[in-house]
Amino acid sequence: MVACTNIDSDDLDTDAMQPTINVRSTEGAAGSSVSVVLHVGDSPTTFVELQGDDTLTATAAEQTVTLEGHELLGVVEYNGNLDTDPAGDVVTVAFTRTEEGKESAPDSNVALTEPLALTAPAGGATASRAADLEIAWTSETSEDQVRVSWSGGCVEQGSRDVTAGSASLTLEGGSIVKREQGENEEEPVPDECDVSLTVSRSRSGTIDPGFGGGSISHTFSDSVTFASQP
Structure with a gap:
């Protein structure tokens, strides 16, 4: 395991940082969450910890929230929640600095994508991994990419990209596969388990x-859990 390193923001110029900004909305839940991880350059394991008057805020529809920092296993992440989630609303994340010689970065932004909602399979259903699985969702018209992904205690994680504008996917039998037993696992992998489909x-x-550098994106998702069996 590679150790993580944290560097104070007052030791860095703004152009030495590359943020990963994720805005997330979920069917059935109000509002959107915002998370920011500031990397030093393109290092995946070196993170920036804000110091002094350096702040991160998120704004949408005249609401502004200050993102609060949290550290877990060396990863420093800044989080907050906004009340907005309608498609087209713009979320702007601002990095504000007041120290002389330190430049702010006030305008990282993304327009929220269109919502969607799963209609099949039904929650609590049972599906054979050997049979085709019909997946469907309702959606407003959108040109943005859709992805179907799945995970569970007895299956390998997987995903499938779907053509923009589609509202269904047939997952061929055998696409979801039972995972192999890990080297340190004492119990065999069960044949049946709950699978989360998103x-x-x-x-x-x-x-x-x-x-x-860096990235900012918005993701709208919906999930369902069903029983997967051979």
Whole structure:
């Protein structure tokens, strides 16, 4: 395991940072969550910890929230929640600095993508991994990419990208497969388990040019759990 390193923001210029900004909305839940991880350059294991008057805020529909920092296993992440989730609303994340010689990056933004909602399979249903699985969802018209993904205690994680504009997918029999027993597992992998199936749509936005790179995106998702058996 590679150790994580944290560097204080007051030791860095803004263009030495590359943020990963994720805005997420979920069917049936009000509002949207915002998370920001600031990397030093393109290092996946070196993170920025805000110091002094350096702040991250998120704004949408005249609401502004200050993102609060949390650290878990060396990863520093800044989080907050906005009340908005309608398609087309713009979320703007601002990195504000007041120290002389330190440039702010006030305008990383993304417009929220269109919502969707799963209609099949039904929650609590039972499905054979050997048979085709019909997946369907309702959706507004959108040009953004949709992905279907699945995970469970007895199956390998997997995903399938779907053509923009589609509202259904037939997952061929054998696409979801039983996972192999891990080296350190004492109990055999069961033949049947609950599988979480998620359909999500994502849209990329624009990172403030004051940063040295990075990404911002919005994802709208819906999930259902069903029993998977051979």
